[in-house]
Amino acid sequence: MLSAMRGVPQSLVESSSLDGASPVKQFISIYLPLTTPTLFYLVCTNLIYSMMMMSLINILTAGGPANSTMTIMQYVYRQFAAAGNYTNANPAAIIAFIMTFVVTMMTFIWEKKGVNYS
Amino acid sequence: MKNRTKDAVVQGICMILCVIIISPILYAVSVSFMKEKDVLSIPVNILPPKPTWENYVRVFTRTPVLQYMINSLVLSFIICTSRIIIGCMAAYAFAFCEFKGKHILFALTLSTMMIPPDVLVIQNYITISKMGLINTYLGMCSIFLVSTSNIFLIRQNFLSFSMSLKEAAYIDGCGSIRFFTKILLPTSRPILITVLLSNFVSAWNQYVWPMLVTNVNKMRTLQVGVTMLKERESTTFGPVMAGAVITLLPTVLLFLLFQPRIVAGMMNGAVKE
Numbered sequence: 001m002l003s004a005m006r007g008v009p010q011s012l013v014e015s016s017s018l019d020g021a022s023p024v025k026q027f028i029s030i031y032l033p034l035t036t037p038t039l040f041y042l043v044c045t046n047l048i049y050s051m052m053m054m055s056l057i058n059i060l061t062a063g064g065p066a067n068s069t070m071t072i073m074q075y076v077y078r079q080f081a082a083a084g085n086y087t088n089a090n091p092a093a094i095i096a097f098i099m100t101f102v103v104t105m106m107t108f109i110w111e112k113k114g115v116n117y118s
Numbered sequence: 119m120k121n122r123t124k125d126a127v128v129q130g131i132c133m134i135l136c137v138i139i140i141s142p143i144l145y146a147v148s149v150s151f152m153k154e155k156d157v158l159s160i161p162v163n164i165l166p167p168k169p170t171w172e173n174y175v176r177v178f179t180r181t182p183v184l185q186y187m188i189n190s191l192v193l194s195f196i197i198c199t200s201r202i203i204i205g206c207m208a209a210y211a212f213a214f215c216e217f218k219g220k221h222i223l224f225a226l227t228l229s230t231m232m233i234p235p236d237v238l239v240i241q242n243y244i245t246i247s248k249m250g251l252i253n254t255y256l257g258m259c260s261i262f263l264v265s266t267s268n269i270f271l272i273r274q275n276f277l278s279f280s281m282s283l284k285e286a287a288y289i290d291g292c293g294s295i296r297f298f299t300k301i302l303l304p305t306s307r308p309i310l311i312t313v314l315l316s317n318f319v320s321a322w323n324q325y326v327w328p329m330l331v332t333n334v335n336k337m338r339t340l341q342v343g344v345t346m347l348k349e350r351e352s353t354t355f356g357p358v359m360a361g362a363v364i365t366l367l368p369t370v371l372l373f374l375l376f377q378p379r380i381v382a383g384m385m386n387g388a389v390k391e
Binding site for chain 1: 234237270
């Protein structure tokens with residue numbers, strides 16, 4: 001994000017401040033639209049990584065009180081490692097993959113509409 | 119005058135946040151200089167009462183730290199260069215070339231990110247051991263040679279490259295390879311430095327995989343070596359912290375060296391429209 005922000009041309013920022021744009025306005029109308037390619041990358045990868053996140057939940061709550069904080073990856077892990085129930089773990093892992101894939105493809109719709117390249 | 123007080127308040131808040139975030143690392147540095155009895159004493163010592171080099175001497179005499187360091191550096195160097203070269207070339211294809219099934223290929227590339235890496239560890243180990251690559255540098259770095267997220271990040275950057283500049287280059291008779299090496303790579307230096315930094319840190323901090331594929335002391339990396347300073351019966355915090363500080367140094371140095379080089383204005387005024 002830092003390298004993207006530094007890549008925003010200073011001439012745009014200067015001319016907008018000459019026209020009396022406030023820093024907040026500058027951030028919303030210049031910095032955010034011009035850094036959408038990087039923003040899109042971050043949203044996409046972080047979405048995938050947090051869908052795949054397992055160890056943190058395992059350590060903090062272990063699915064905790066009455067399975068209320070369980071995620072699908074944690075379910076896979078528990079079926080696989082704790083119960084040894086491979087027939088449950090395998091389809092759950094495939095479902096997790098499909099879920100992640102669908103959500104990621106939905107962010108690509110945003111890429112078509114809202115991401116400005118050059 | 120009002121602006122200056124506002125600045126001072128903002129700076130102060132930033133400094134406090136910075137100290138809170140960095141305090142565990144500073145405490146680790148401080149512990150690495152303490153004698154063993156000072157570490158767990160009550161009241162807690164924030165600064166070492168009698169600073170010693172004892173812990174560092176112990177790290178250097180008890181383990182072949184220099185060998186570990188060379189291993190880690192070789193590993194990180196191979197991983198970084200291969201990831202950057204392959205990432206740039208793949209991203210160039212995804213960003214500029216038009217060919218059949220590009221979107222499907224890109225979706226397939228992304229989908230490799232959606233498989234949790236922990237699931238693959240056992241299968242990878244079987245593959246590597248059957249290839250006879252246990253205890254070799256190639257075996258240790260072979261599963262990290264390509265990174266999908268790098269390809270994605272560099273592609274995003276290439277897509278925002280000025281199209282008129284590219285067209286101007288093509289009209290002047292600049293081929294794909296010339297354009298890639300002479301125009302595209304020099305102008306996207308900020309993103310390459312970002313990728314280099316994040317790759318170096320992630321390669322340097324690899325723990326599970328280098329530990330799995332090595333079983334002789336000579337091939338261990340620094341991260342694995344630090345855990346061997348811990349004794350089974352007692353907890354010796356001093357040497358472990360000294361090892362952790364030694365491990366921390368190259369990353370900090372690299373950040374200090376390269377972070378100011380992420381500069382703006384590479385593309386400003388390249389084309390007159």
